[in-house]
Amino acid sequence: MTTGRLLLALPGNEGFAGRLARELQAECAVVEARRFPDGESYVRLPLDPAGRVVDLVCTLAQPDDVFLRLVFAADAARQLGATEVNLVAPYLAYMRQDCRFKPGESISSLSFARLLSATFDRLVTVDPHLHRHPTLAALYTLRADTLQSAPLLADWIAANVANPLIIGPDEESEQWAGAIAGRIKAPHAVLRKVRSGDREVQVTLPDLTAWRGHQPVLVDDIASSGRTLAVTARELARQGLRKPTCVVVHPLFGGDAYGTLLPLCDRIVSTDSVTHASNAIELAPLFAAALS
Ligand code: R5P
Numbered sequence: 001m002t003t004g005r006l007l008l009a010l011p012g013n014e015g016f017a018g019r020l021a022r023e024l025q026a027e028c029a030v031v032e033a034r035r036f037p038d039g040e041s042y043v044r045l046p047l048d049p050a051g052r053v054v055d056l057v058c059t060l061a062q063p064d065d066v067f068l069r070l071v072f073a074a075d076a077a078r079q080l081g082a083t084e085v086n087l088v089a090p091y092l093a094y095m096r097q098d099c100r101f102k103p104g105e106s107i108s109s110l111s112f113a114r115l116l117s118a119t120f121d122r123l124v125t126v127d128p129h130l131h132r133h134p135t136l137a138a139l140y141t142l143r144a145d146t147l148q149s150a151p152l153l154a155d156w157i158a159a160n161v162a163n164p165l166i167i168g169p170d171e172e173s174e175q176w177a178g179a180i181a182g183r184i185k186a187p188h189a190v191l192r193k194v195r196s197g198d199r200e201v202q203v204t205l206p207d208l209t210a211w212r213g214h215q216p217v218l219v220d221d222i223a224s225s226g227r228t229l230a231v232t233a234r235e236l237a238r239q240g241l242r243k244p245t246c247v248v249v250h251p252l253f254g255g256d257a258y259g260t261l262l263p264l265c266d267r268i269v270s271t272d273s274v275t276h277a278s279n280a281i282e283l284a285p286l287f288a289a290a291l292s
Contacts, residue, residue, distance in 0.1 A: 226257030
């Protein structure tokens with residue numbers, strides 16, 4: 001029987017899983033998954049997991065498409081004798097639905113947490129969107145490791161941006177903006193945002209004209225519609241500041257978001273929590289340190 005940690009990537013996660021496997025010097029393979037003609041999912045593990053710790057590697061952007069095959073793979077690993085079945089999800093979905101904003105809405109963060117907690121022994125993720133839930137332990141009952149990318153973002157900014165002014169576009173982003181600015185001893189500002197719809201945001205800036213000689217660096221955990229960053233970039237331009245550098249943890253960029261944002265920015269970079277053209281900051285070493 002082969003022993004040692006086994007990394008199993010869900011399709012689409014081969015790149016991240018491969019980088020993680022190299023860091024961990026662990027065996028890595030790709031779960032076989034396809035659709036039956038009726039649209040149901042077929043899943044097969046490519047290696048015997050008996051007696052091994054199994055890490056399923058699957059980022060959860062577009063979660064509805066992948067969730068069932070992830071559960072089927074986890075259950076198969078457990079049924080076939082894995083000693084531990086973990087989920088390595090660089091992006092953890094549904095964290096923003098943390099409240100019943102309108103009567104009758106589902107609080108999907110709680111439902112999603114219940115389903116993942118019933119399926120896995122451990123979850124390892126980076127910068128989940130913790131706003132109204134203070135920690136993952138408030139909604140997940142499995143062991144949940146919350147990694148933080150701020151030091152990596154800070155080091156990228158220090159190496160690539162001269163004279164930065166770190167800007168968080170809303171109150172939630174204070175946690176990243178403050179940590180990054182503190183690490184590289186840069187000034188920072190946190191703006192106020194009001195969201196009135198999926199694609200409608202208003203961002204209020206203080207007077208930043210004194211910082212016109214600095215390079216604005218917008219930091220946010222998620223870029224989804226891209227409106228938060230786009231509206232902020234336009235507001236910065238109205239005050240005569242330079243086009244910002246955008247540094248994003250989770251580059252979801254739905255629809256035309258990335259194309260719309262690009263001309264408003266000097267540069268857009270992201271971590272590889274979700275595979276995207278903007279990826280510039282690798283998270284595998286951070287995850288490897290947590291898993292090893
Ligand atoms: C929410 O508060 C997050 O921190 C992000 O600011 C938000 O998810 C960005 O969404 P969008 O790109 O759709 O404006």
